[in-house]
Amino acid sequence: MADLFDLTGRVALVTGASQGLGKRFAQVLAARGASVCLAARQSDKIAGLAADVRASGGRSHAIALDVTDASAVSRAIADCEAALGPLDILVNNAGVAISKPFLEQGDEDWDKVVGTNLRGAFLVAREVARRMVERGHGNIVNVASVLGVDVVGSLSPYSASKGGLLQLTRAMAHELARSGVRVNAIAPGYIETDINRSFFQSEAGQRLEKTLPVRRIGQPEELDGALLLLASDASRYMTGSTVTVDGGFLVR
Numbered sequence: 001m002a003d004l005f006d007l008t009g010r011v012a013l014v015t016g017a018s019q020g021l022g023k024r025f026a027q028v029l030a031a032r033g034a035s036v037c038l039a040a041r042q043s044d045k046i047a048g049l050a051a052d053v054r055a056s057g058g059r060s061h062a063i064a065l066d067v068t069d070a071s072a073v074s075r076a077i078a079d080c081e082a083a084l085g086p087l088d089i090l091v092n093n094a095g096v097a098i099s100k101p102f103l104e105q106g107d108e109d110w111d112k113v114v115g116t117n118l119r120g121a122f123l124v125a126r127e128v129a130r131r132m133v134e135r136g137h138g139n140i141v142n143v144a145s146v147l148g149v150d151v152v153g154s155l156s157p158y159s160a161s162k163g164g165l166l167q168l169t170r171a172m173a174h175e176l177a178r179s180g181v182r183v184n185a186i187a188p189g190y191i192e193t194d195i196n197r198s199f200f201q202s203e204a205g206q207r208l209e210k211t212l213p214v215r216r217i218g219q220p221e222e223l224d225g226a227l228l229l230l231a232s233d234a235s236r237y238m239t240g241s242t243v244t245v246d247g248g249f250l251v252r
Helices: 020-031 043-055 070-084 107-135 156-179 203-210 220-231
Strands: 011-015 035-040 060-064 089-092 138-143 181-188 242-245
Touching (some): 011 020, 011 070, 020 089, 035 043, 035 070, 107 138, 107 156, 138 220, 181 220
Parallel strands (some): 011 035, 011 089, 035 060
């Protein structure tokens, strides 16, 4: 059974790989044998991560990328494939959130969040999928959120973008299945990272934690299983699916 999750010989692209979940996803894929192309706006951080992967005996390539720029996306993917070979796996992870009440969300806030989380995911997936279809195989994992299904206050553009990403996942899966390309999504709940750690240690964060059925916030490594399932042959009969990892958030 362990062989099902072996990614030796595969080439993966992870967007938003400079920190948080994207960084963890890249490390996990590399640990299972994949060559990993790291893409993010913060080129210094991904360069360091790529060096760490190579120091551990893996193959990695880092490239600065703004996923909202269609021409930059095309160039970046060509660069990744030139460095590591044809892409077998895409982890579409780049994302942002702006926390404000709905009536205070400005046009620029909407454009930034939806532009990155939904349009950016579309641009990267489209460019990668075109190449995968030509080769007759490929595996795309979109990183969505439970807030694409349910909602909380002050994150309306984020919820809208992640709801759209879940529907985009289904639409892509439907259209690409006969071409040998699978498309699935992970929907994380509240996962602790460097960005949100201080919030979860605050009084407000503690109150939120108590609303979860498991009574705790998730850790990045608790997404490893879902990622490896969807990125590997273990899920070869899955497409259009969403794997939720949320400590019971959606059934609270």
